[in-house]
Amino acid sequence: MHGPSPSTATNLAIADIALRGGTALARQAIERALLGRKYAPSKAAKILKGRTMGESMLHGALAKVAMRSVPGAIVVGGALVAKTLYDRTKAREARRDGEAKLAEMARNGEED
Known part of the structure; x- marks a missing residue:
């Protein structure tokens, strides 16, 4: 072709x-x-825009590690499962902390 x-x-x-x-x-x-x-489209866009460069780089690096090998996928996947289970055990506290962090990201997104 x-x-x-x-x-x-x-x-x-x-x-x-x-x-x-x-x-x-x-x-x-x-x-x-x-x-x-969970959020209005305008707030969701502000949250995404308010992410830090470090967060974006970390997520990209984790995705790359997970995609390059089976052991990498197992490690990253296992860490995500562990984090999810931990968050569920601390749901009420995590919800409050998560809301505060997303509100901060939305504020950062409004400033740009």
Whole structure:
């Protein structure tokens, strides 16, 4: 199959950019959908916009580790399961802390 350009390198660059862009759009849609169950769309957008660079980098690094190997996926998945179980045992306290953190992220998103 031929690409839009006669150059293979250009075609690979186009494919890479298209895939990364599509992945970013899908990720944003999923994040908004998960937050949209509980928050208004405007607040969900502010929460997402208010994330720190460190949080974004950490999430990206964890995703990369999980995708590169089965042991990485097991470690990251196990840590997420453990965190979820811990949060459920501390549900009331976690809900309060989570609401406070999301409110702070929303405030940070309004400032930009």
